[in-house]
Amino acid sequence: MSxxxxxxxxxxxxxxxxxxxxxxxxxxxxxxxxxxNTIKAGNNESDQDKAKAMIFLRHHLHEALKNEYLTVKDPEVLWSNLKERYDHQKTVILPSARYEWLNLRLQDYKSISDYNSAMFK
Known part of the structure; x- marks a missing residue:
């Protein structure tokens, strides 16, 4: 059961x-x-496969998201709704990441390993 x-x-x-x-x-x-294929547009997957995919996806959602998308029964619809809601992060995160990358300086860190960690983050 665990x-x-x-x-x-x-x-x-x-x-x-x-x-x-x-x-x-x-x-x-x-x-x-x-x-x-259950999350791809226009799929012809069986209802059983779609149900398995929904169980898997819902299992990996925050409780509040589970409640919000409670009525969604198709994994393709859930996938596209989540993409529409969160996929804008590339446009939000990328400019700040580029700015941080351009202004990353070794002298701002206490050790080389801290610098490397920040650089690969």
């Missing part, structure tokens, strides 16, 4: 701050389970 509550990866946060990594993890896990 395996039912086990997450394969971190659930999507309500703020969407982990959306980009969550999307990648979800796509990889769905593909590994043979359910990757």
């Amino acid at each position: 395996n039912l509550a086990k997450l394969e990866f971190v659930a999507l946060d309500i703020t969407g701050k982990n959306y980009l990594s969550w999307v990648l993890d979800a796509e990889i896990h769905l593909a590994a389970k043979g359910l990757g």
Whole structure:
């Protein structure tokens, strides 16, 4: 019974701050389970596969998101709704990341490892 509550990866946060990594993890896990096509537009997957994908996706959502998308029964619809809600992060995060990258200086860090950590973040 404890395996039912086990997450394969971190659930999507309500703020969407982990959306980009969550999307990648979800796509990889769905593909590994043979359910990757259930989230693609115009798919002809069986109702059983769609149900398996929905169980998996809902299991990896924040509780508030589960409640908000309670009536959604198609994984393709859920996937597109989440994408519409959170995929704008590239336009929000990328400019600040580029600015930080351009202004990253070794002298701002106490050690080389701290600098390397910030650089690869």
